[in-house]
Amino acid sequence: MAESNHLSHDWDLPAGEALLQDVFGIVMDELVRKGTDASEKSHYSLQKGAAFLGMGTDSIRLVKADERGKMIPEDLEKQINQAEAEGAVPLFVNATAGTTVLGAFDPLEAIAEVCQQHGLWLHVDAAWGGSVLLSQTHRHLLDGIKRADSVSWNPHKLLATGLQCSALLLRDTSNLLKECHGAQATYLFQQDKFYDVSLDTGDKVIQCGRRVDCLKLWLMWKAVGGSVLEQRVDWAFTLTRYLVEKIKLRKGFELVMEPEYVNVCFWYVPPSLRGQQDSADYCKKLAKVAPVLKERMVKKGSMMVGYQPHRTLPNFFRLILGNPALRTADLDFFLDELEQLGQDL
Amino acid sequence: MAESNHLSHDWDLPAGEALLQDVFGIVMDELVRKGTDASEKSHYSLQKGAAFLGMGTDSIRLVKADERGKMIPEDLEKQINQAEAEGAVPLFVNATAGTTVLGAFDPLEAIAEVCQQHGLWLHVDAAWGGSVLLSQTHRHLLDGIKRADSVSWNPHKLLATGLQCSALLLRDTSNLLKECHGAQATYLFQQDKFYDVSLDTGDKVIQCGRRVDCLKLWLMWKAVGGSVLEQRVDWAFTLTRYLVEKIKLRKGFELVMEPEYVNVCFWYVPPSLRGQQDSADYCKKLAKVAPVLKERMVKKGSMMVGYQPHRTLPNFFRLILGNPALRTADLDFFLDELEQLGQDL
Numbered sequence: 001m002a003e004s005n006h007l008s009h010d011w012d013l014p015a016g017e018a019l020l021q022d023v024f025g026i027v028m029d030e031l032v033r034k035g036t037d038a039s040e041k042s043h044y045s046l047q048k049g050a051a052f053l054g055m056g057t058d059s060i061r062l063v064k065a066d067e068r069g070k071m072i073p074e075d076l077e078k079q080i081n082q083a084e085a086e087g088a089v090p091l092f093v094n095a096t097a098g099t100t101v102l103g104a105f106d107p108l109e110a111i112a113e114v115c116q117q118h119g120l121w122l123h124v125d126a127a128w129g130g131s132v133l134l135s136q137t138h139r140h141l142l143d144g145i146k147r148a149d150s151v152s153w154n155p156h157k158l159l160a161t162g163l164q165c166s167a168l169l170l171r172d173t174s175n176l177l178k179e180c181h182g183a184q185a186t187y188l189f190q191q192d193k194f195y196d197v198s199l200d201t202g203d204k205v206i207q208c209g210r211r212v213d214c215l216k217l218w219l220m221w222k223a224v225g226g227s228v229l230e231q232r233v234d235w236a237f238t239l240t241r242y243l244v245e246k247i248k249l250r251k252g253f254e255l256v257m258e259p260e261y262v263n264v265c266f267w268y269v270p271p272s273l274r275g276q277q278d279s280a281d282y283c284k285k286l287a288k289v290a291p292v293l294k295e296r297m298v299k300k301g302s303m304m305v306g307y308q309p310h311r312t313l314p315n316f317f318r319l320i321l322g323n324p325a326l327r328t329a330d331l332d333f334f335l336d337e338l339e340q341l342g343q344d345l
Numbered sequence: 346m347a348e349s350n351h352l353s354h355d356w357d358l359p360a361g362e363a364l365l366q367d368v369f370g371i372v373m374d375e376l377v378r379k380g381t382d383a384s385e386k387s388h389y390s391l392q393k394g395a396a397f398l399g400m401g402t403d404s405i406r407l408v409k410a411d412e413r414g415k416m417i418p419e420d421l422e423k424q425i426n427q428a429e430a431e432g433a434v435p436l437f438v439n440a441t442a443g444t445t446v447l448g449a450f451d452p453l454e455a456i457a458e459v460c461q462q463h464g465l466w467l468h469v470d471a472a473w474g475g476s477v478l479l480s481q482t483h484r485h486l487l488d489g490i491k492r493a494d495s496v497s498w499n500p501h502k503l504l505a506t507g508l509q510c511s512a513l514l515l516r517d518t519s520n521l522l523k524e525c526h527g528a529q530a531t532y533l534f535q536q537d538k539f540y541d542v543s544l545d546t547g548d549k550v551i552q553c554g555r556r557v558d559c560l561k562l563w564l565m566w567k568a569v570g571g572s573v574l575e576q577r578v579d580w581a582f583t584l585t586r587y588l589v590e591k592i593k594l595r596k597g598f599e600l601v602m603e604p605e606y607v608n609v610c611f612w613y614v615p616p617s618l619r620g621q622q623d624s625a626d627y628c629k630k631l632a633k634v635a636p637v638l639k640e641r642m643v644k645k646g647s648m649m650v651g652y653q654p655h656r657t658l659p660n661f662f663r664l665i666l667g668n669p670a671l672r673t674a675d676l677d678f679f680l681d682e683l684e685q686l687g688q689d690l
Binding site for chain 2: 288291309
C-alpha cells in the first residue's frame with residue numbers, strides 16, 4: 001500500500017462502511033461485485049449506494065463466492081464477459097477484504113489480474129479487514145491490495161478509533177474528488193486565504209457540516225505508535241486462536257468454520273438439542289437458541305454478542321475479538337456464561 | 346411545528362447541511378429552489394445533491410430572491426409554470442429559513458401556498474434558522490413552517506450541540522425512509538429480537554457505521570431545559586442588536602444591511618479608504634482588506650471570523666453571534682481589535 005498508494009486528503013470522508021465511498025464520482029452503468037444469495041455477500045452498502053445514486057440495484061452483478069465466502073475470480077471473469085455481451089459497460093469491481101460475517105478476504109491478486117485485463121477500476125472494501133495491514137504477521141491476507149485503484153478502511157472497527165473514522169485511499173493524484181464534488185461555494189471556500197488553499201478539504205467531500213474524524217486516528221497513532229497498533233491487531237488473532245481451540249474442546253459448542261480473521265462464528269447447542277443433528281426440525285430449533293440467549297444476556301447485563309443466519313445456516317453467534325483490553329479469562333467467562341444462560345434449553 | 350409534524354426516528358441522520366436530506370427518497374426529475382447568481386443563494390448542498398444523485402445540476406431551477414435574500418414567491422410560481430410548459434415535472438421546492446450569508450428567512454406561508462396549488466413537496470432547509478423555533482420572541486421568522494412536508498435542522502449550529510447533529514423532520518408517517526433505504530441486511534437487522542425492532546433506525550439511514558448524534562441534543566435538552574435554550578437563542582439576537590448599534594456609531598465600520606437574524610455582515614473600511622467610495626477601484630481595494638485582517642488575526646491568535654464576497658459586493662466580514670458565552674465586552678474587544686489590526690491599511 002504505502003509505496004503505491006497515497007493517503008488522500010479526503011480520507012476523513014463520512015463514515016458508512018464503503019457506502020458512499022465505493023462509488024465516488026465514477027460515471028457508471030454497471031457495478032460488479034462479489035456475493036450471491038447462495039454465497040457470502042459483500043457489504044449491503046453497495047446495494048444502497050446503487051439505489052441512492054439512481055442507477056438501481058439491478059446494475060449490480062453478483063459474483064459467486066466459495067464456501068469460505070471468498071470471491072471466485074473465474075466467476076468474476078464470466079460475469080464481466082456476460083455483462084459485455086449484453087451491451088453493458090462494466091465499470092468497477094468491488095472486492096472485500098474482511099467480510100462482515102465470516103471475515104473472508106477475497107483473493108486480491110487474481111481479482112486485480114481480471115480487472116487489469118478488462119480495464120476495470122478495482123475498489124477494495126477493506127472497511128473491516130484493512131487494519132490487518134498494520135501487522136507484519138497477518139498482512140499477507142491483503143496481498144494484492146497495492147493493485148487497487150481505491151481502498152476504503154474503517155479505523156473505527158478493529159483499531160477501535162472512536163466512531164466515526166473512515167478512510168478512502170485513492171491511487172489517483174489528479175484531485176479526483178475535488179473534480180467530482182467541488183461546488184466552489186464562494187462564501188465557504190475562499191481562494192484568497194493566506195495559506196495553501198489546497199489544504200482545505202471541505203469542498204471535496206459530500207457533506208458540509210461534519211467533524212474532522214481523521215484527527216482521532218492521527219492522535220491515536222501519534223500517541224501509541226504503529227508497533228502498539230500492530231500488537232493490538234496481533235493480539236486479536238491470538239485471542240481468536242485461543243477461543244477457537246476452547247470451542248473445539250467444549251461440549252455444546254460448534255464452530256461454523258475455522259476463522260480466517262477475528263470473526264469467531266459458532267453455535268451454542270443446548271442440552272436438549274445435542275445429538276439431534278439428524279432430526280427434521282433441528283435447524284429450526286437451533287435458530288431459536290441464539291435470540292433467546294441474547295435476550296437473557298442483555299436482560300442480565302452480562303454480555304453483548306451478535307448473531308445472524310447465513311445462507312442456509314441457522315442463527316449462530318459471531319464474536320468479534322477486536323477489543324485490545326480483552327484477556328483469555330474474558331473468553332472463558334464468555335463461554336461459561338453462555339453455557340449457564342442456555343443450560344435449561 | 347409540534348402539532349403538525351412529528352419528530353421522526355430518523356432525525357439523527359448524517360450531518361451535511363441539507364445535502365442528503367433534501368432529496369431523500371424522492372423520485373424526481375426537477376428540483377425547484379431559490380437563489381440566482383443575482384440574488385441570495387440557497388445552500389450549495391442542493392447543487393451537490395443533484396450532481397451526486399445523477400440528475401445533474403441542470404435539474405435545479407433557480408428562483409429569484411429580493412435584495413434581502415428572500416425568495417420571491419411570484420417568481421417561484423413563474424418558474425414552476427415555465428418548467429411545466431417545458432414538459433418537466435417539478436417535484437419539490439426548497440425554501441430556506443436562515444441563509445448562510447445574510448441569514449434571510451424565506452416567506453414560508455406564501456411559498457407553501459404556491460406548493461399547495463401545484464401539489465409540490467415543500468422542504469424547508471432550516472439548518473441554520475431552525476433553532477429560532479425555540480424562541481417565543483423570534484419564532485415568527487419561521488411562520489408557515491408547519492406547512493412543510495420536511496424540515497432539516499442542525500442543532501450543531503445555533504444551539505452549539507457538538508458537531509455533528511442534524512435532524513430531518515418529516516410530516517410523513519408511512520415510514521418513508523425505511524421504504525426508501527431499507528436494505529434488510531439479515532446479518533445486521535435481525536427481526537427476531539426480543540424488543541420492538543421498529544426502534545432500530547439503522548436500516549433507515551444512508552450510512553451504516555455512524556454515531557448516534559441525536560443523543561447529544563437529547564442530553565443537552567434534558568440537562569438545561571427548553572427555557573435555557575430559548576434564552577440562548579434570544580441572547581444571540583440581543584448581542585446582534587448590540588453589535589449592530591456599535592457598528593453604526595463607529596467610524597470605519599459599515600453594515601452590509603440590517604440583519605434579520607444573528608448574521609452581522611459588515612465591512613471594516615481602513616483609514617486609507619475612508620471617503621473614497623466614489624473612486625473607481627474602491628471595491629477592488631476594499632475586497633483585499635478582509636483577507637489581510639483575517640491573516641493578521643489568525644497569526645496573532647486573537648480572533649476568528651469569516652468573510653466572503655456576495656453578489657457584486659466585495660469581501661465583507663460575517664460575524665455569527667451564536668456562542669452563548671459571549672458578552673458585550675467580547676464584542677467591544679472584537680471591534681477594537683479589528684480597528685487595531687487594520688489601522689495601517
